[in-house]
Amino acid sequence: MRITPCSECSLRKLECFSKATSDEISFIQSYKKTEIKLSAGKTLVHQGSRNVELYTLKSGWAFRYSLLENGKRQILNFILPGDFIGLQAELDKELNYGIESLTECVFCVFPQDRIMDVYSQYPTLGYDLTWLAAHGELIVDENxxxxxxxxxxxxxxxxxxxxxxxxxxxxxxxxxxxxxxxxxxxxxxxxxxxxxxxxxxxxxxxxxxxxxxxxxxxxxxxxxxxxxxxxxxxxxxxxxxxx
Amino acid sequence: MRITPCSECSLRKLECFSKATSDEISFIQSYKKTEIKLSAGKTLVHQGSRNVELYTLKSGWAFRYSLLENGKRQILNFILPGDFIGLQAELDKELNYGIESLTECVFCVFPQDRIMDVYSQYPTLGYDLTWLAAHGELIVDENxxxxxxxxxxxxxxxxxxxxxxxxxxxxxxxxxxxxxxxxxxxxxxxxxxxxxxxxxxxxxxxxxxxxxxxxxxxxxxxxxxxxxxxxxxxxxxxxxxxx
DNA sequence: CGAACCCTTGAAACGGGTCAAATCGTGTGG
DNA sequence: CCACACGATTTGACCCGTTTCAAGGGTTCG
CATH class of the missing domain: 1.10.10.10 (Winged helix-like DNA-binding domain superfamily/Winged helix DNA-binding domain)
Structure with missing residues (x-):
């Protein structure tokens, strides 16, 4: 599978994303571990799992959900290209939600255990992560x-x-x-x-x-x-x- | 009004909070602008306002809510001592929620416009902010x-x-x-x-x-x-x- | 051609909403 | 100290939005 370099990521060309400097982009490139491709209807992250990585959805649609004991499934939010996933996870704790693809999806994978690099090397990106987490909350708020x-x-x-x-x-x-x-x-x-x-x-x-x-x-x-x-x-x- | 220094904050003695270094604490002290005291049932932040500051609830209970056009009020989450507020806000955008006190409350105020200092000077605290934002989402998830x-x-x-x-x-x-x-x-x-x-x-x-x-x-x-x-x-x- | 999904439709039961009004503090002013 | 107002809690009766149960039809795919 050929992987496009971050600097040529088609998402980055969209107006809705803020501009990153080329330094930042190459850092992101180095932070990125790999890509994961999923066909439709597959589970990226299982509810109850631990030590989850961080992901950016590069293409496709997905959703985050939680299963209740009574058999109901509550969908917490839908995930569209460019959305960042996994900040809600806490290292070593069981996740209370899972993530499943709706279409074929490609995820960029960032290792959770190197996340401090972001903050120590690129404070601006650290702030961006906070912003993304906060923005995620706003979407759940709406729901x-x-x-x-x-x-x-x-x-x-x-x-x-x-x-x-x-x-x-x-x-x-x-x-x-x-x-x-x-x-x-x-x-x-x-x-x-x-x-x-x-x-x-x-x-x-x-x-x-x-x-x-x-x-x-x-x-x-x-x-x-x-x-x-x-x-x-x-x-x-x-x-x-x-x- | 006498203000306790952050290093002697009574919250900090609680087990549920992670330990901060004295450097970090003195940075937090310098970042802190002032305190706001509110009696019960008062509004700290009005829905629709802009340029909100960041707050830590030092004592008392409060809640975050959103008013709908049909007159209903949806409470998004309750706020207890130690909770951090305001990350959901986006600079210069109208807030879709308000914050109101349930009891007499004291809030520590941190200026929004200096938030980048946190990331550039204390990466670890920057990460903490992301964690707090993500944790806030988890609570809304639960609701x-x-x-x-x-x-x-x-x-x-x-x-x-x-x-x-x-x-x-x-x-x-x-x-x-x-x-x-x-x-x-x-x-x-x-x-x-x-x-x-x-x-x-x-x-x-x-x-x-x-x-x-x-x-x-x-x-x-x-x-x-x-x-x-x-x-x-x-x-x-x-x-x-x-x- | 069946299996698996998804979308539709009808009928009946019920959880929760709405309306209305009484009770119980608790704080205020005369 | 009592009278009154206001907010919060209760309770009863009725109604309606939504759920549940059941079953039929469409489409895709092996």
């Missing part, structure tokens, strides 16, 4: 706000809007539509709804003429309309760091 | 898991267990009981339940002989029992950094 305070229609609308915006920022939206490898079961598990009710609610949303899904691609007809439905409060977006 | 996947009884049980553990780790639990400045409305808003149903559920919990509340103090009779009820999955605890 909690949805699940805790909105009804089914609004929750799903909210999820679609937020995925649309995230997909859009990395250039995956073409003609108001984008690849959507998420099943209704995923939506249900992420929004704390049953599969059946999720299905009926999405049918209703479709009636509103707002979205339609055909072979793994979703088209959002009117972002305004769906955002109004969700009482969408826009998440502040700024350029984000990429490791 | 999302509860709200998304558990019923009312379990959610409240879960909340009580987790508050018990957190209070216990900072030495606030005496004889299985601790100060509990949280109203049923707070519990409702944090667990995505209505006030009425929260009340009825707590009455049921009381019947289980599990907890009782008298003048702002809660007594947990059997942590085991209530934890089993909640299908509690213990959050990994390690010593955490204190800034």
């Amino acid at each position: 909690l706000i949805s699940v805790g305070g909105r009804n089914a229609l609004q929750r799903i609308a909210m999820l679609l809007v937020s995925l649309y915006k995230r997909a859009s920022s990395i250039g995956e939206v073409v003609d108001e539509s984008f690849n959507f490898p998420i099943t209704q079961q995923h939506i249900a598990d992420s929004m704390g709804l049953s599969l059946v009710h999720t299905n009926k609610t999405m049918a209703k949303l479709k009636l509103y003429g707002v979205q339609e899904i055909t072979n793994n691609r979703i088209k959002i007809r009117s972002l305004d309309k769906i955002a109004r439905l969700a009482e969408y409060y826009s998440l502040p977006l700024r350029n984000r760091p990429l490791l | 999302l898991i509860s709200v998304g996947g558990r019923n009312a009884l379990q959610r409240i049980a879960m909340l009580l267990v987790s508050l018990y553990k957190r209070a216990s780790s900072i030495g606030e639990v005496v004889d299985e009981s601790f100060n509990f400045p949280i109203t049923q409305q707070h519990i409702a808003d944090s667990m995505g339940l209505s006030l009425v149903h929260t009340n009825k559920t707590m009455a049921k919990l009381k019947l289980y002989g599990v907890q009782e509340i008298t003048n702002n103090r809660i007594k947990i009779r059997s942590l085991d029992k209530i934890a089993r009820l909640a299908e509690y999955y213990s959050l990994p605890l390690r010593n955490r950094p204190l800034l």
Whole structure:
């Protein structure tokens, strides 16, 4: 498998990521251990495992979830290209969540045990890591706000809007539509709804003429309309760091 | 108002915090701008404000919340002594949440605009900040898991267990009981339940002989029992950094 | 052609929401 | 010291959003 050097990473060309200096990029390159390629539906990290590495999702979609004893699965957040994963892990502690791919995925792997190098050699990147961790919390915040305070229609609308915006920022939206490898079961598990009710609610949303899904691609007809439905409060977006 | 020097901070004597070197402590001292004292029920940070500082809660309890357009308030997490606040903020962006005190509180204030000093001068503290941000996400994760996947009884049980553990780790639990400045409305808003149903559920919990509340103090009779009820999955605890 | 998934739909049961109102402090002012 | 206001806790009745159970249909893939 040929691995592109970090300096030529296609993600880095996107506007949504902040510019790194060439020094930083070559440090990142040296910090990067390898790449992992996963086909769709595979587990990158098992719930309950220890000593997890750090990852950047280079391509594909994935999600982070937690299984409850009652058999339910709560999806904590969806992971899109450029997202950094693993900071929530604590060395030597059992993880309370797992990570699974939705499509074929490529992850860049950074060894957890060398993380202090980042802070001691590139303070700016250290700050970026903090920023990424904090930003991760904001996304979970949004999900909690949805699940805790909105009804089914609004929750799903909210999820679609937020995925649309995230997909859009990395250039995956073409003609108001984008690849959507998420099943209704995923939506249900992420929004704390049953599969059946999720299905009926999405049918209703479709009636509103707002979205339609055909072979793994979703088209959002009117972002305004769906955002109004969700009482969408826009998440502040700024350029984000990429490791 | 007399301000204790960081080196004599009473929190620092607690076992639950990792040890800092005296160098680090004096740096923290110099980074600290001032202290803010708030009486109960006051707002430290308004939702929608910008340019927020960073804070450590030195004493008292507080909480972080977000108001929805439909009038609901979602409590994102409760804040206990030693917790660090404000990393979720992004400079110059509107905050999507506010912070309010539950009791009289004292906050240590650290200027946002000097945060890079931490990373450039004390890499280890920089790493600690990342850890704190990531740990904050874990707590929100737990709430999302509860709200998304558990019923009312379990959610409240879960909340009580987790508050018990957190209070216990900072030495606030005496004889299985601790100060509990949280109203049923707070519990409702944090667990995505209505006030009425929260009340009825707590009455049921009381019947289980599990907890009782008298003048702002809660007594947990059997942590085991209530934890089993909640299908509690213990959050990994390690010593955490204190800034 | 079946197996495995995913999406759909209908009907019935229930957990939790909403509305309304009473009770119980606790602090305030006359 | 009592009267009153205000916030928090309770309780009962009713309603509705969502869950659960059950079953049918579509599509992909070996």
